[in-house]
Amino acid sequence: ITVTFGASILSFIFASYPNDSINFVLPLLVTIPMIAFVNHKKALTKWGILAAVVLDISVSISFGNVGFLILCTFFLGSLVADKIKKLTNAYGVSGDEFRISKIAAELMAPYCDRVEIDDFGNVFGYRDCGIPGAKTVMLDAHIDQIGFLITEVTEEGFLRFTTVGGVDQRMLLGSELTVLTKKGPILGIVAAIPPHLQKDGDDKKSVSIPEMVVDIGMTGEQAQKAVAVGDFMAFANDAMELQGDALCGKAFDDRVGCWTLLRLLEEELPVDLVAAFVSEEEVGCRGAAGAA
Numbered sequence: 525i526t527v528t529f530g531a532s533i534l535s536f537i538f539a540s541y542p543n544d545s546i547n548f549v550l551p552l553l554v555t556i557p558m559i560a561f562v563n564h565k566k567a568l569t570k571w572g573i574l575a576a577v578v579l580d581i582s583v584s585i586s587f588g589n590v591g592f593l594i595l596c597t598f599f600l601g602s603l604v605a606d607k608i609k610k611l612t613n614a615y616g617v618s619g620d621e622f623r624i625s626k627i628a629a630e631l632m633a634p635y636c637d638r639v640e641i642d643d644f645g646n647v648f649g650y651r652d653c654g655i656p657g658a659k660t661v662m663l664d665a666h667i668d669q670i671g672f673l674i675t676e677v678t679e680e681g682f683l684r685f686t687t688v689g690g691v692d693q694r695m696l697l698g699s700e701l702t703v704l705t706k707k708g709p710i711l712g713i714v715a716a717i718p719p720h721l722q723k724d725g726d727d728k729k730s731v732s733i734p735e736m737v738v739d740i741g742m743t744g745e746q747a748q749k750a751v752a753v754g755d756f757m758a759f760a761n762d763a764m765e766l767q768g769d770a771l772c773g774k775a776f777d778d779r780v781g782c783w784t785l786l787r788l789l790e791e792e793l794p795v796d797l798v799a800a801f802v803s804e805e806e807v808g809c810r811g812a813a814g815a816a
Contacts, residue, residue, distance in 0.1 A: 605771060607631070608783050609763040612773035615704055617671030617756045618688050621645035621803045624667050628782060628801045635789035636799065646811045649789070649799040662798040663788065664812055665781035666805030669774065672701065672757040681747040682737035683712065685757060689806030694730045700760040701738055705751055711760060712738040778805065 611631070616624030625645045633639050636649035647667065670689030677683055683703070687693075697716040702709045715737050719727065738757065740747060763773030773779070782801055789799055802811030 604783075605765065607786070608771060608780060609773070611779040611782055612775045613762045614775075615702065615709075615756075615758045616645075616668050616775070617673075617704070617758050618668040618804045618806045620671075620704065620756045621668050624779075625801070625803070628667055631786055632789070632799060632801070635786070642814075644811055644814055645803040646815055647801040648815070649797075651789070651797045651799070653792070653794055653796055655794055658794060658796050660796040660798060661793075662800055662815065663785055664800035664802050664815060665785045666778045666803070666809075666811065667782055667801040668803050668806050668811070669758065669777070669779075670806050671759070674703070674751060674753055674755045674757065676753065677744075677748050677751050678737070679744040681742045681744045682715065682739060683747070683751060683757075684737055685733070687733060688756070691733075693733050693736075696733075696736060697731060701757045702760040703738070703740060703751055704756045704758065706755075707750065710740050710750060712740040712757070715739045 610627065611624070614624040614627050616622075622641075622645050625641050625647050628647045629639045629641055629649075632647060632649040636651045639647065639649045641647050645667070668689075670687070670691050672685040672691070673688055675684050675686050696714050699714045701712045701714065703712050716731075717726070740751070742750060759774040761774050763771055763776075766772055785799055785801070789797075800812075800815045802809075802815050804810035805812060
């Protein structure tokens with residue numbers, strides 16, 4: 525970001541130079557390595573360079589160097605949001621983390637000498653600093669999220685469930701859930717008794733988890749073929765952008781912590797580093813205990 529701003533300032537200085545080509549070349553010299561860096565040093569291909577050239581020329585012609593500066597700031601900001609969304613949109617209820625483990629390992633790989641996923645879904649990235657006698661430090665963030673476990677598929681096709689981790693039952697009625705079956709995800713809704721069918725006083729108390737069911741729109745026979753006891757469920761909503769550049773998502777605890785660790789891996793540290801994305805924190809820090 526510092527280099528980008530510096531190049532833009534220099535472009536302003538040379539804006540009155542008789543040969544306008546410098547206003548294309550200088551931003552271009554920054555755009556190419558910037559694109560390469562944010563894509564983990566894999567963008568210096570002919571397509572990456574072509575994209576940088578087109579981006580640089582089109583923005584410089586249309587908006588000048590002010591446009592280039594704004595675009596760089598927006599470009600880097602959107603990449604931050606995209607990486608957080610990629611982490612938080614993936615499913616990984618405690619005990620079923622392997623979907624998110626694979627994604628986390630791919631994001632970690634460019635910064636580490638080697639990356640491993642163990643049988644618990646923990647992801648470990650190892651990096652040697654090259655300093656003789658350096659200490660080894662482990663940094664961790666958990667990748668699992670709260671969710672649900674199906675305990676019964678009823679004759680009517682509804683799903684009964686229990687919680688995995690600390691779920692607040694007051695917020696569940698009407699929530700969209702994704703049922704993570706072996707055949708693929710199925711959308712469901714936590715069913716609620718409508719007001720005109722409630723008994724007196726029902727609107728003044730929260731419904732307990734054992735009284736709730738998930739409606740997946742299937743008959744009993746269809747549901748029993750599609751869903752199995754022991755399947756996991758997770759909140760279905762993807763991350764969204766709020767006003768003021770704010771993000772909101774279902775698994776920010778602790779996928780934003782994972783993103784923070786990834787940002788830290790971009791730094792050169794004087795220690796041999798073990799970066800750990802650990803599992804099952806929401807049900808007792810089991811992954812962290814195994815990692816330690």
